Each structure stands twice: as C-alpha cells, then as structure tokens.
Amino acid sequence: PFFVAFSANGMAVGLILWLHRTPSFVLMGMSLVCMLLSTFSWWRDLIREGDIGLHTRFVIKSFRDGVALFILSEVMFFFTFFWTFFHNALSPSCELGMRWPPPGIRTPNPSSTSLFETGLLISSGLFVTQAHKSMRLKDYDVGPFIGLVVTIVCGTVFFLVQLREYYWNSYTIADSVYGSVFYLLTGFHGMHVVVGTIWLTVSLVRLWRGEFSSQRHFGFEACIWYWHFVDVVWVALWCLVYVWFGGWLYMWWFKMWDGDVYTFKYPDAKPS
Numbered sequence: 349p350f351f352v353a354f355s356a357n358g359m360a361v362g363l364i365l366w367l368h369r370t371p372s373f374v375l376m377g378m379s380l381v382c383m384l385l386s387t388f389s390w391w392r393d394l395i396r397e398g399d400i401g402l403h404t405r406f407v408i409k410s411f412r413d414g415v416a417l418f419i420l421s422e423v424m425f426f427f428t429f430f431w432t433f434f435h436n437a438l439s440p441s442c443e444l445g446m447r448w449p450p451p452g453i454r455t456p457n458p459s460s461t462s463l464f465e466t467g468l469l470i471s472s473g474l475f476v477t478q479a480h481k482s483m484r485l486k487d488y489d490v491g492p493f494i495g496l497v498v499t500i501v502c503g504t505v506f507f508l509v510q511l512r513e514y515y516w517n518s519y520t521i522a523d524s525v526y527g528s529v530f531y532l533l534t535g536f537h538g539m540h541v542v543v544g545t546i547w548l549t550v551s552l553v554r555l556w557r558g559e560f561s562s563q564r565h566f567g568f569e570a571c572i573w574y575w576h577f578v579d580v581v582w583v584a585l586w587c588l589v590y591v592w593f594g595g596w597l598y599m600w601w602f603k604m605w606d607g608d609v610y611t612f613k614y615p616d617a618k619p620s
Contacts, residue, residue, distance in 0.1 A: 352390070355382035395567075399559065408566055415570045419577050422540070426581055429536070430588070433529045437593040448593060450524045458590035461513045465506050466586050469541075472502035473579040476548070480572050486562045488555070496552045499575070503545035510538050533585055540578050547571045 358379030365372050437448045444450040476499040482491025521531040551568045554560060560568055
C-alpha cells in the first residue's frame with residue numbers, strides 16, 4: 349500500500365507538471381513502473397493466497413466491501429465531471445455566448461459512432477452476465493469462455509472506435525469548456541474500459557487454469573460488477589452528453605414542430 353500510494357502521488361504530480369508544460373518524464377516513468385510492479389505483486393499474492401485456501405468467508409466479505417467502496421469512489425469520480433458538465437450546460441456563461449453547445453462546436457452525431465459504441469457495451473454486459481450464469485451452473489467449458497471472449501472483443505473494439513472518433517472530431521480538449529469536459533468524461537471512461545478489459549482477460553486466464561468454481565469465483569464476480577458500472581456510466585454519458593446536451597435532441601424537437609417550439613396549437617381549444 350505504501351508503494352502504491354507513493355507512485356500514485358508521483359503520477360499525479362507528474363500530470364500537473366505536464367499540464368503546466370514542464371513535464372518530468374523521469375518522475376512519471378518511475379511512478380508508473382513502481383505502480384505496475386506493486387499492483388502486479390500485490391494481486392499475484394492475493395491469487396496465491398486464494399489458491400492455498402486462506403480466503404475465509406470473512407476475508408471474502410472484506411473483499412466484497414472493498415470492491416463496493418472502490419466502485420462507489422469511481423461513481424463519485426464521474427459525478428464531479430457530470431456536475432461540471434451540467435453546471436456549464438444548464439447555465440452557459442457569457443463567455444460561451446449564452447448558448448450550449450458553445451458557438452463553433454460541431455458536436456458528434458449520437459446516432460452514428462457513439463450509438464454503435466453503446467450497442468457494443470450493452471451487448472458485452474449481456475454476454476458477461478451469461479458467462480457468470482453459466483459458471484454458477486457448473487459449466488466450465490463453453491459458456492464462460494464464449495461470454496468472456498466476446499466481452500473482451502467488445503471492449504477492445506469499443507476503445508478502438510473511440511480513438512477513431514477522437515481522430516475525426518472537429519474540436520479538441522482546448523476548445524472551450526465543452527471540449528474539456530467532453531474529453532475528460534469520455535477519455536476517463538475509455539481508460540476504465542481498458543482496465544475492465546484487462547481484468548476480463550485475467551479472469552479468462554484464471555478460468556482456463558481452473559482457478560474458479562461455481563461457489564468460489566469472487567475475482568470474476570468483482571470484475572462483472574466493475575464492467576456493469578462501466579456500462580451504466582457510458583449509457584448515462586451517451587444520453588446526456590451526446591443526445592440531450594449535444595444539441596441533437598433540441599434539433600429533433602425543432603423539426604418536429606416546424607420551428608414553432610414555444611407555441612402549441614390545439615384546433616379544438618376555446619378561449620376561457
């Protein structure tokens with residue numbers, strides 16, 4: 349824990365230095381290497397302890413509480429960015445032209461690439477749930493392997509498609525607060541997809557080695573919790589950032605009423 353905390357602090361300081369255009373690659377590199385070595389050794393020891401039967405019911409309960417608190421901290425992490433987004437979208441400042449999206453920002457179409465990404469993550473959630481159900485039914489040969497492999501492929505394709513979307517976007521992270529919040533939200537979510545895909549890959553290897561059973565597979569179950577959290581965050585992000593506050597919902601509403609969005613005409617209405 350000491351080395352993980354030390355390396356996390358070093359990476360945070362290195363990121364701040366990089367944002368101020370005085371990058372310290374030595375600090376970032378040393379912190380990253382220390383983080384990777386510490387986490388690899390830590391998780392390796394946990395797996396070994398479970399293999400030799402040291403994980404009692406009390407230990408498993410502590411793992412469940414820890415993973416639940418970890419996911420709760422991730423919820424609050426994204427909550428801060430959504431709060432920033434709503435603060436600027438619901439009450440745009442004069443610097444933004446009192447408009448949202450800000451003038452000059454061509455927001456991505458929610459029925460294009462992002463809709464495909466949404467379908468990928470929702471499908472991956474269904475497949476990983478089916479894999480968990482198969483494992484609980486003591487099917488260790490077909491169901492869990494197919495579910496995990498398809499989920500890993502969906503996560504990988506999602507990340508590649510997101511990189512392609514970044515490449516073709518007409519704005520950058522420096523284009524007003526919209527660009528900043530958009531890339532922070534989607535970028536950090538993409539990082540969580542990468543972490544979840546790596547976790548799923550580790551679970552697939554452990555399943556291949558026969559380390560899971562129908563009654564003993566909390567490592568895989570915790571991975572499923574995390575992946576469902578990633579799915580829910582993306583669905584909320586797509587509905588709010590892409591569809592609603594991306595301006596496309598208003599455009600649909602505008603076309604539906606032929607431009608007269610503030611006056612509703614009722615032929616049978618009579619004056620009171």
